[in-house]
């Protein structure tokens with residue numbers, strides 16, 4: 493159910509980002525284009541309208557990816573599948589960097605609003621309404637699709653962009669774990685409302701979408717509970733992660749890179765108690781970064 497590279501093929505590579513297309517897009521394209529054709533005198537415009545939708549989704553995802561890169565995060569893959577696009581972004585674990593990586597997607601749609609309005613204005617002035625009615629309908633439809641996508645993505649239902657924006661904004665105030673708990677609970681309520689709406693309308697697509705949202709909210713909630721447990725562990729003072737500035741938890745939360753023995757890296761000079769191997773890298777349980785052990789010690793850095 494989760495979009496992955498499985499069943500998709502690489503479409504192209506741009507600015508270091510691989511764009512993959514899931515095979516089911518073709519199914520949807522066939523269905524979607526045949527639905528669009530009756531609006532136009534020339535059926536080619538139906539296909540062009542679908543292609544425009546594809547481009548809008550792609551630009552939105554590029555917005556996420558490039559913003560994430562701009563704050564030093566990782567983003568090298570976009571997968572387009574029937575429920576929309578997914579940009580695989582891994583921003584640095586700071587609320588500001590996360591907020592920017594998420595908000596940049598909808599901001600692309602915001603930027604497209606005046607573009608479509610100007611195009612519509614120019615086509616009206618040129619009198620295309622009567623001379624080329626297909627062009628007029630096309631511009632209108634592209635503008636409407638863009639605004640629909642913008643509004644839909646901003647619904648505060650995790651993991652939609654709106655839900656993730658809510659989460660990042662709350663992160664500033666209540667921290668990483670608590671913000672995710674609140675966002676996934678709000679998202680769960682929204683997902684249930686979606687499911688009810690899908691049942692009333694007997695709409696299969698909406699039903700699939702509701703199931704997808706509910707599943708991801710549940711996963712977000714589980715992740716938040718895990719983050720909360722990590723947050724509540726007793727901490728060792730005198731060390732701070734160079735990425736997220738959290739002190740490491742006290743306990744055997746690391747494994748020896750040589751023999752796999754779990755032990756506390758920040759005790760006894762980072763030597764494995766079983767095989768004696770010195771550990772160079774100390775992954776941070778809070779943010780997932782893997783800085784060198786020496787980078788953790790503020791005293792060592794000062795000296």
Ligand SMILES: [Zn+2]
Pocket residue numbers: 552556597598645653
């Ligand atoms: Zn988005």
Ligand SMILES: [Zn+2]
Pocket residue numbers: 733734735736737738776777778779780781
């Ligand atoms: Zn960290």
Ligand SMILES: [Zn+2]
Pocket residue numbers: 748749750751752753764765766767768769
């Ligand atoms: Zn060892």
